[in-house]
Amino acid sequence: MKIVNIIFSIILIVSTCFYSCKNNINENQNAKKESNEDVINDTTISLVNKQLIIVLAKDSIDTKGYLFKYELLNNQWIQIDKVKDVIIGKNGITKGRGVDMSFDASGKSKVEGDGKSPSGIFTIGDAFGFTSLDKAKGIKLNYHPIDSFTRCIEDDRSKYYNQIVQGDEVQKDWIHADKMRNVELYEWGFFVDHNTPPINNAGSCVFFHIWRGPGRYTLGCTAMSKENILDLLYWINPIKNPLIIQFIASDYEILKTKMDLPDIVLP
Numbered sequence: 001m002k003i004v005n006i007i008f009s010i011i012l013i014v015s016t017c018f019y020s021c022k023n024n025i026n027e028n029q030n031a032k033k034e035s036n037e038d039v040i041n042d043t044t045i046s047l048v049n050k051q052l053i054i055v056l057a058k059d060s061i062d063t064k065g066y067l068f069k070y071e072l073l074n075n076q077w078i079q080i081d082k083v084k085d086v087i088i089g090k091n092g093i094t095k096g097r098g099v100d101m102s103f104d105a106s107g108k109s110k111v112e113g114d115g116k117s118p119s120g121i122f123t124i125g126d127a128f129g130f131t132s133l134d135k136a137k138g139i140k141l142n143y144h145p146i147d148s149f150t151r152c153i154e155d156d157r158s159k160y161y162n163q164i165v166q167g168d169e170v171q172k173d174w175i176h177a178d179k180m181r182n183v184e185l186y187e188w189g190f191f192v193d194h195n196t197p198p199i200n201n202a203g204s205c206v207f208f209h210i211w212r213g214p215g216r217y218t219l220g221c222t223a224m225s226k227e228n229i230l231d232l233l234y235w236i237n238p239i240k241n242p243l244i245i246q247f248i249a250s251d252y253e254i255l256k257t258k259m260d261l262p263d264i265v266l267p
Contacts, residue, residue, distance in 0.1 A: 045243065045259055045260070045261065046241075047072070047075075048241045049072070049240075049241045049242070049243050050071060050072040050240035050241065050242075051069070051070070051071055051072075051235075051236065051237060051240045051241070051242035051243070052068075052069070052070040052071075052077065052242070052243055052245055052262075053067065053068075053069060053232070053236075053243070053244045053245070054068040054069075054070065054244075054245045054246075054252075054261075054262070054264065055067050055068075055086060055088075055222055055244065055245070055246040055247075056068075056246075056247060056248070056249050056252055056264065056266060057088060057092070057093050057247075057248050057249065058248070058249055058266060059092070059248060059249075060092045060093055060094065060106060060107055060248050061091070061092040062092055062093070062248075063087055063088055063089065063090060063092065063216075063217040064085065064086070064087060064088070064214075064215075065085075065086045065087070065088050065093075065117075065222065065246075066083050066084070066085065066086065066266055066267060067083065067084040067085075067086045067222075067224065067228075067232075068083055068084075068262075068264060069081055069232070069235065070262055071240070077261070077262040079262070081231070083267060084224055084225075084228045085214060085224065086211070086222050086223060086224045086228075087211050087214070087215075087216055087217055087218060087222070087223050087224070088117035088217070088218060088221075088222055088223075089114075089115050089117040089217065089219065089221075090115045090217035090218065090219065091114060091115035091116045092116055092117070093107070093116055093117045093118070093119050093246070093247075093248060094107035094108055094109070094110050094114070094117075094118070094119060095107045095108065095109050095110060095118070095119055095120065096109075096110045096117075096118020096119055096120040096122070096194045096195070096203065096206075096246075097109075097110070097118070097120065097194060097195045097196075097199070097202055097203070098118070098120035098121045098122040098123075098193065098194060098244075099120070099122065099123065099243070101121060102258075103251075103254070103255050103258060103259075105119045105120055105247060105251050106248060106250070106251050107119070109202065110194075110195075110202060110203040110220075111201050111202065111203060112154065112156060112201045112202070112203055114203070114220070115219055115220060116220055117206070117218070117221065117222055117246065118192075118194045118195075118203060118206060118220070118246065119246050119247045119248065119251065120194070120246065120247075121243055121244070121245050121246075122192050122193050122194055122243065122244040122246070123242075123243060123244075124141065124190060124191070124192065124193065124236060124238070124242055124243075124244060125191030125192065125193050125196075126141060126142045126143065126144045126164065126190065126191050127139050127141040127142065127144065127188075127189070127190040127191075127233055127236075128143070128144040128146050128150075128180070128186065128188075128189055128190065128191070128207075129143070129145065129146060129186075129187055129188045129189070130145075130146055130181070130186070130187045130188075131145065132145055133145055138234055139234060140234075140236065140237050140238055140239075141190060141233070141236055141238055142238075144164060146180045146181050146186060147166075147181055148181050149166050149167040149169075150164065150165075150166060150167070150179075150180045151164070151165055151166075151167050151174075151177040151178060151179060151180065152164045152165075152177060152178040152180055152204070152205035153165060153174050153176075153178075153204065153205075154174075154176040154177055154178060154205055155174035155175050155176040155177065156198070156200040156204070157173075157174070157175075158173045159173060160174065161174075161198045161200075161204060162195055162196065162198040162203075162204035162205065164180070164191065164205075178205050184210075185209050185210045185211070185212065185223065186207070186209055186210075187210055187226070188209065188210060188226065188229050188230055188233060189207045189208055189209030189210065189229060190207065190208050190209075190233065190236070191206075191207060192206040192207060192208060192221075192222075192244060194206040203220065206220055206221055207221045207222075208221065208222050208223070208224070208229060208232065208244075209221055209222075209223050209229060210223060210224070210225070210226045210229055211223035211224055211225060222246065245261070249266055252264070
């Protein structure tokens, strides 16, 4: 009789554990589902992000874009200054790696050397330029003076891939790198946090910088006149957690409703 009672108790414990574990799994799955739904629904730009740089292209193969600046004032997005002309990649614009969000931009994922600018939402890295640090006063971003040793690493086999480094301060482990002081267009610019932290072959060294002129193109950066890049550099305030929002217009139309972004009519 004791043996029967012991067996019965074991069966009861196992059954209870199975039922409880099953319920816990279902609860976890439901919680995960609800969490995913929250991610999908909760896509508004955070109130800590008080500056937006919005760049829109009319089509994915365009090399021309339009730049808008916005600031959050009294819980409303207010346009700062008029729209500016910019140029983008020679092969247009495609899906980049920026801030994680539920919205999936159009196009294939950007790869190294594709000649396309990345679409997505991005934070902003360091400013850079040819002038010394003491002469860059007024720029509120962290500023990196460019000299003959400055490199942006384009070789995804390097541990410095997609980083700006001083070649005289680190052990060289790359073959391909952008010698930044040799590029006059980098007299003023800033780093876009695309593909950070980097994964192999997903694109590197994406900047906002000076253009060669209207009607030209870049190899994947976003470029504008010297006057306009300087205006942008002095306007950006990291305390306001600025974001770059760069898309084709049709993607932006979908995204603006989901994320409560400004209505924009392209020229």
